[in-house]
Amino acid sequence: MKSKSTVMVRRNLKHIARNPTTVFNAVLMPIVVMLMFVYVFGDAFSVGVDYVDYATPGLLLLAVCYGLGSVAVSVNSDATKGIINRFKVMDVPRSAVLTGHVVASVLTNLLAVAALIGVAFLLGFSPSAGFLDWLGVIGLVVLLSFAAGWLTIAMGLSAKSPETAGLASLPLVMLPFFSSAISPTDKMGPGVRQFAEYQPFTPIIETLRGLLNGAPAAGDVIPALAWCVGIALVGYLWANSTFTKRA
Template identity: 80%
Template structure:
């Protein structure tokens, strides 16, 4: 079988594992919807952001939807490694790249499903984007790029961890980081120190680019920064993952 065929087999395997794990499904798909209902429906009137809060919050919650499933990815990768499953694949002459790529692509597909469900709920809560066709294509493209970046970095974290439990914990900072961005409230409304951190951390330009695309008025500066961050994180994650895989597998 070719590397592409191996990758397809690994993708099918990993996606089935996610679908059969209720905790993974809840964290990846249902938890973002719970956050949407909590922030928009329950707390939305408490925030003053200049626009309908559902329109402001949806891009940030889309990014959160990418992050919430990362713990399961790190745990799954580490379990494959520590339980000897990857060594079995090596005996079967399965491509090394296919093993890692299967986890990453499965996480991206899960992200797309989660975000589609999230956006559907957002429309029920009054979401009214001004995005045109090309804006929506830009949203999808950026979400996929972000998913690949987060996926490769999380796979590397999973390979670097010593156990599935520590692998899951290693992804917690990535889950928490969106809360210290412009996802929930504008960075300029935050206190000193936190405001500067929110402005210059990698998730804020991604959120602002999504926000601009959905409003039909994307910012070139935010878009360039968002793509640069995603490509940089993806490259670091990929190289780190390959190095750890070669060392430990």
């Protein structure tokens, strides 16, 4: 089981590395967004601290989301082109096929997050996080990547074609812009503010922000973990159910 899962992970990583568009969307696009917001729009926001310090936690979440489109397309292509059925004939277990996509997605996200943090430091990012806080940041990023990966795979398998699968992850890409990622929620208008406060990404971003400031708040940490676990569970059950029907 382990060897087959490893083969699936290696296969998906090779596909990602051979696709320049995928690499750009997953790794370089979050950096472009960071440069745009910090240098172009940063002075327009009054957040009480250097804007790069405020925006970096939200941009870490964006870095996770930007690579999801290629994951949905990849898993849908496997299903629509009959590759999954070939794996089934070769006695490759369902868990290995789906886990391969999830693990490859998590590893790609970690690379994107590492690159983004490196650029943030070059732009003057100065977190107060200690060693344990940084471990918390990494752990939450991995958990979020894991949850978003399963949900994206489920949406990709549910799409009718690779083209529509590429649009399946669009809500996950857009949702951070309606959270506290770019601007504090208390500066938003009525309606949008309430949505931003209660949607799943805001407590995750605030938890990352608290960890990087060295002062995470339980009121953010508990909802953030609950959302990640809930999304992962829904995505896992949905993906496995859809995989069984398509295969």
